[in-house]
Amino acid sequence: MATPSRNAEPAPGHQGVLVSWKSIAGYFGCNERTAKRWEERGLPVHRIPGAKRGHVFAYTSELDAWLQAMRSNEAERRSGSAVGSRDEGLQLPADDGILPQSGAGLASVVGFGPFRQDLGSRKWLSWGALSLAIFFIGASTVRILVHRGSALAKPSSGIAASLHVPAPGVEGLYIQGRYFWNLRTADGLSKAINTFTQAIVKDPSYAEAYAGLAESYDLLPEFDNAGLDDALLRAEDAADRAIALDPNLAAAHRAKAFALYFRDWDIAGSDAEFQRALALDPNSAETHQWYASSLQCREEGAAALRQIEEARRLNPVSPAIAAEAAYFQADFGDLGAGIRELKEIEQTQPNLSSPALFLSVIDFAVGDFPGYIAETRRYASITGGPDDVALSDSVAHGWDQGGKVGFLEARAKSLKIAFEHGSEPAGFWLAQTLLMLGRPKAALPYFKASLNSHIVAMTMMQDCPWAKPLMKDPDYAALFAEIRERQHGGYPNHPAVVRVTLQLPN
Secondary structure, three states: OOOOOOOOOOOOOOOOEEOOHHHHHHHHOOOHHHHHHHHOOOOOOEEOOOOOOOOEEEEHHHHHHHHHHHHHHHHHHHHOOOOOOOOHHHOOOOOOOOOOOOOOOOOHHHOOOOOOEOOOOOOOOOOOOOOOOOOOOOHHHHHHHOOOOOOOOOOOOHHHHHHOOOOOOHHHHHHHHHHHHHOOOHHHHHHHHHHHHHHHHHOOOOHHHHHHHHHHHHHHHHHOOEOHHHHHHHHHHHHHHHHHHOOOOHHHHHHHHHHHHHOOOEHHHHHHHHHHHHHHOOOOHHHHHHHHHHHHHOOOHHHHHHHHHHHHHHOOOOHHHHHHHHHHHHHHOOHHHHHHHHHHHHHHOOOOOHHHHHHHHHHHHHOOHHHHHHHHHHHHHHHOOHHHHHHHHHHHHHHHHHHHHHHHHHHHHHHHHHHHOOOHHHHHHHHHHHHHOOOHHHHHHHHHHHHHOOOHHHHHHHHOOOOHHHHHOHHHHHHHHHHHHHOEOOOOOOOOOOOHHHOOOO
8 A cells, every 4th residue: 555645736626725826826916927036035835846846836824924924024114215116026915805814824934944734634623713802011911811930931031132122013923922822723823823923024033933933833733734744843943043042042942842852753852952941941831841741752651740740830720731731640640530630621621622632542542432432522523623523423423333343444534534634643543543453564654654754653662562563574673673763862761561542452
């Protein structure tokens, strides 16, 4: 079975995708020559690997973000000069209301390279646009209203930061971006990236905006249809820029630490950056939470629990941290207590998707398929993601019609569709499901795709009871060897007890 390619050209009818210079120019209401000249000014167009240079495509969400940033920049330039530009490349179309309002905002104008995004199909979600009012008038207000000890609480940033005075209006954009970022939704992150990008365009020396951008890219794969490799590469780039401008900015080191682990599998490098972030700001709940996430994936249960509990102590009102703490407890400590706490959070925070997601993972691992179906349905009702809804409906029907086998067949079919839509984690779950159906050869291409996409679960396969028999197969033996080769610093320590969520039911 051939491994599905995530580099394939988008279909012409794909939502939010323009597949030629003609359609891109038509979207802006200009001619092709003008659109091509705009590429020199950062217009975010993409090319198919191996295709001719003229074969391009673009995502409307990225075009919207670029246009918004360029309009802002041009308005400021014009306000300082009575002479208008005669350069056709700067004659941007007027904002006549015809552009879409979804605005994912991955603006290449900042210079982080091409980025793939597809808002229409993600394993997780695609929330509708939110009507938001920003009431924050200062950084201190944001720190109080959003959460104590979070990334918004900026530590002393050293001489470089103290000498830099943000351009007028830039700090307000940063505060707005942090508000959107803290919503933890697809729409919120899209708006955060838009807003941080605007701040950078207005003031390229503002380190905090780069750090905010980096952390938005860090979270994008979880909350939107963003390729993990691409998003975290952008996060590293933005974090490096922030650190170059202000080496003592804790949020920048935290953002880089996250990307180093989850993209590069660089344990030593990630640890060093997390420790640097904690040294700069030991009271950051966000840093402790993100460090705990990497420790959980490394199967260092005791350390992960310590870090997440410290995050909870620093920010006891955060439902997201509470849910993660309960999940870690179920995974490494008291399974029953963790499940009970997740269910309590699920009841008190009905719009928070993570408890349902965590419970569905646990239910599947222990073989509670009716529980998995119920939580998957709940999760889909919160996210509204088409792939989420399709999965929840499919597994319920499969279970009713064919019991366990029907359930697994339906799950495999839905996950394959989600994977083809661009949901990279779906490939790993699909491979697991195919193994449970007794099809290891069919599963192998999806494990390989997960490796190529840097899915961190691949680093833990060696400790999974279901994976050990596969090591006798030469193809799987080669896969495990490649996993070891790609890890910086080797495998993490082997745990005495395998995590609950790394197991598969019989």
